[in-house]
Structure formats: C-alpha cells, structure tokens
Amino acid sequence: MTDIPVVRVGFADYDHTRDLWNGRVTSPDVTLRCTVPDRAGEVFRRFADGEWDAAEVSLAQVTERIGAGDDSLVLLPVFLARAFRHGAIWVGAGFPEDPAELAGKRIGITNWSQTSGIFVRGLLASRYGIRLEDIRWFQGGLNTPGATARTPQRGAFDITPVPGPTLDAMLADGRLDAVISSRPPASFKGRNSPVKRLFAKWTFEEMSYVEATGIYPIMHALAVRREFLRQRPQVADALVRVFTEAKDRAVARATQVSVSMYPLPWTTSNANRTMKFLGADVWPYGVESSRPTLEEFLDYAAQQGITPRRLGVEELFAR
Structure with a gap:
C-alpha cells in the first residue's frame, strides 16, 4: 500500500480554507498539516524563508519569478484571494x-x-x-x-x-x-x-x-515547491480537489437561508445577489474559468515591466 503524502501548507485565515485546518475536508490522497497565520504577508515571508511544502503566494511575485526563469515553484489554479480594486x-x-x-x-x-x-x-x-x-x-x-x-x-x-x-x-x-x-x-x-x-x-x-x-482580479494563488512535487506528482491534483471542496462549502455557508453563518446582517441576501450577478461559481478555481482575468493580468505584467516578455497562461501553471 502506498503511503499517503503529508503536505505542510501555509495560508491566511479565510473562511474558504477553514474546513482544511479544522479537519472537515479530508482526502484519501493527501494529508495536510496546515499553518494559518493571521496575514497573507506573513505567509509570503515564511514560505520565502523555506517553511512549508506549499503555500499561498502573491500572483505578481510568482509571475515575476517565472518570468525571470525561476521554476522552483509550481502554481496551482487555486485562487485564495480575489479583489476588485x-x-x-x-x-x-x-x-x-x-x-x-x-x-x-x-x-x-x-x-x-x-x-x-x-x-x-x-x-x-x-x-x-x-x-x-x-x-x-x-x-x-x-x-x-x-x-x-x-x-x-x-x-x-x-x-x-x-x-x-x-x-x-x-x-x-x-x-x-x-x-x-x-x-x-x-x-x-x-x-x-x-x-x-x-x-x-x-x-x-x-x-x-x-x-x-468578465475580469475578476486574482490577488493570491496556491503554489507547491517543484522539488517536493517531483517526488509526489499526485499531490497537485489532490490539493486542487480539497481546496475546491473547502471553498464550495464556504460558499454554501454564505447562502444559508435559515440563519446567517457570519456575525453580519444581510449576508445571505448579498450572497444571493452576487450569485445572480457573477454566476453560481462566485469564487472560481481552475484555469479556464479565470482565463480572461489571467490573460489580462499577464498583459499588464509585461506592459509594466514585471516580466521581461509576455508570458502565456500555460507557462504559469506548467508542471
């Protein structure tokens, strides 16, 4: 029987990752050891210092690294932070x-x-x-x-x-x-x-x-160290599956009609209005559902000198 890989992963404290560290979302293919700092900036710093096998990363910083020829991280289409600006x-x-x-x-x-x-x-x-x-x-x-x-x-x-x-x-x-x-x-x-x-x-x-x-700006994504993934290639898809399940559970909580799951009024009605406006998948993971946003971001990154040339979307997520 193959041993189940253990992945040490760091990410900020979001509701859409909550069920990963509280154990409600699990996988037969991977075991997560989660660390949840209060701020994403701390996650970025600690991951850069060598902590964890996978972590939340700044989309700009990892794109800049890939553009410079650094392939030490593998980006996954798990978009932990999005925000209009x-x-x-x-x-x-x-x-x-x-x-x-x-x-x-x-x-x-x-x-x-x-x-x-x-x-x-x-x-x-x-x-x-x-x-x-x-x-x-x-x-x-x-x-x-x-x-x-x-x-x-x-x-x-x-x-x-x-x-x-x-x-x-x-x-x-x-x-x-x-x-x-x-x-x-x-x-x-x-x-x-x-x-x-x-x-x-x-x-x-x-x-x-x-x-x-159709652009829904992406701020942060999930990345895995390439050296770690090289020995455990099945981890990438397993991480996408469990992070997606945790996110879907969070969206379901936000649309509960009986009582709000958050200490704020009108969260359910606002969530339902948002779904009518953006569609049922209000926080999409995956490349294709976010391709317009990714294409636009890569245009901006090249135009603003973040990357020396215009990268392709597939280059960001190359395994």
Missing part, C-alpha cells in the same frame, strides 16, 4: 472624480510589483487611456516610512524612491495627486478627510467593470 485609488479631497485627470500626475505606490497595484495601473491604462510612462511615480511607505521595493525590469517609468515621508502625508499636503493602496491612508477618516477615494461609488464601478470585461 477600483476603491484602491486615493486622491486629495478636491480632486475631480475623473480618472482621466490622473494623466501626467504624481502618484504614490508602495511596491511596483504588488498584484493590486498592477491591476490598478492596468485599469487606468486599458480603461481610461492613461499612459503609465507619463506618470511621476513615488515609491515608499503608506502610513509609516518604508524602504523602497524593486523597480520594473524594463520600461521607461519615472519612479522616485521616497524613504522618508509617508505617502499618506504627501497626499494630504498636496505633494502627491493620488496614492494606489488596497489599505486606506491614515488621513482617510470619512466625509471631512483631506483624502478620498477617486471613485466615490467604487462598488458600482467594479460591478460595471466585471460586467463589461
């Missing part, structure tokens, strides 16, 4: 609610190769005609001064490191026209803040965007 563009309180006004302006970023930023910049370029090469980019810490991160591998982008002042302070006092960040700047405190979202009704913008394009 129209609400991640922050501007001064007096800035017009018109993305076209960002052309040629000064925009702060925390990391050029961050997945959310790649999608936002791609959105500005593809949907609103803004030339990214004409923007003056400032790279630094959002709410605390931070060291600057990597710059693009190619492309004529004007990027200035900002090791001292925070991007939040620069936006609030007018030294920046906008900041791209999935987290709000510290100066954002509501209606009378010195900063605001560019799109006041960002949720409606996101709905229009997915309806028009």
Whole structure:
C-alpha cells in the first residue's frame, strides 16, 4: 500500500480554507498539516524563508519569478484571494472624480510589483487611456516610512524612491495627486478627510467593470515547491480537489437561508445577489474559468515591466 503524502501548507485565515485546518475536508490522497497565520504577508515571508511544502503566494511575485526563469515553484489554479480594486485609488479631497485627470500626475505606490497595484495601473491604462510612462511615480511607505521595493525590469517609468515621508502625508499636503493602496491612508477618516477615494461609488464601478470585461482580479494563488512535487506528482491534483471542496462549502455557508453563518446582517441576501450577478461559481478555481482575468493580468505584467516578455497562461501553471 502506498503511503499517503503529508503536505505542510501555509495560508491566511479565510473562511474558504477553514474546513482544511479544522479537519472537515479530508482526502484519501493527501494529508495536510496546515499553518494559518493571521496575514497573507506573513505567509509570503515564511514560505520565502523555506517553511512549508506549499503555500499561498502573491500572483505578481510568482509571475515575476517565472518570468525571470525561476521554476522552483509550481502554481496551482487555486485562487485564495480575489479583489476588485477600483476603491484602491486615493486622491486629495478636491480632486475631480475623473480618472482621466490622473494623466501626467504624481502618484504614490508602495511596491511596483504588488498584484493590486498592477491591476490598478492596468485599469487606468486599458480603461481610461492613461499612459503609465507619463506618470511621476513615488515609491515608499503608506502610513509609516518604508524602504523602497524593486523597480520594473524594463520600461521607461519615472519612479522616485521616497524613504522618508509617508505617502499618506504627501497626499494630504498636496505633494502627491493620488496614492494606489488596497489599505486606506491614515488621513482617510470619512466625509471631512483631506483624502478620498477617486471613485466615490467604487462598488458600482467594479460591478460595471466585471460586467463589461468578465475580469475578476486574482490577488493570491496556491503554489507547491517543484522539488517536493517531483517526488509526489499526485499531490497537485489532490490539493486542487480539497481546496475546491473547502471553498464550495464556504460558499454554501454564505447562502444559508435559515440563519446567517457570519456575525453580519444581510449576508445571505448579498450572497444571493452576487450569485445572480457573477454566476453560481462566485469564487472560481481552475484555469479556464479565470482565463480572461489571467490573460489580462499577464498583459499588464509585461506592459509594466514585471516580466521581461509576455508570458502565456500555460507557462504559469506548467508542471
């Protein structure tokens, strides 16, 4: 009898992975030893330091590695984090609610190769005609001064490191026209803040965007170390199956009609409305169901110098 492979895996604390670490989803083909840090950033760091056989990874970072010829990780089409990012563009309180006004302006970023930023910049370029090469980019810490991160591998982008002042302070006092960040700047405190979202009704913008394009941005995916997988090739499909089952169970919980499984009102009605809008599979795994999103992301990655050439979707998931 063949021994069942044990896979040490790390991922953040999501409801759609909950049944993996609590033991409610199991497999005859694989045994999981799960570690669940509070934040995905900690998962990324610990996986990079050699911990675990498989883990949640940033889509941008693993794409950058693959583009550079590093095949040490095998990406699986298990998309642990997705998020629309129209609400991640922050501007001064007096800035017009018109993305076209960002052309040629000064925009702060925390990391050029961050997945959310790649999608936002791609959105500005593809949907609103803004030339990214004409923007003056400032790279630094959002709410605390931070060291600057990597710059693009190619492309004529004007990027200035900002090791001292925070991007939040620069936006609030007018030294920046906008900041791209999935987290709000510290100066954002509501209606009378010195900063605001560019799109006041960002949720409606996101709905229009997915309806028009079919793109549902992917932030994080699951990756396995290639050396580990080489000795246990059956692990890849087994991981996809158990992560999919856990995700499907979470969606079923969200649509329970008798009582909400979450300490929030209207979760069931919101979940059902979302399913009418996005379809029954509101959080799809698998390559084909997410191909439009993956193709668009790879376009953005090449255009923004994250990869030296435009990768194909199959290259991302090559075993």
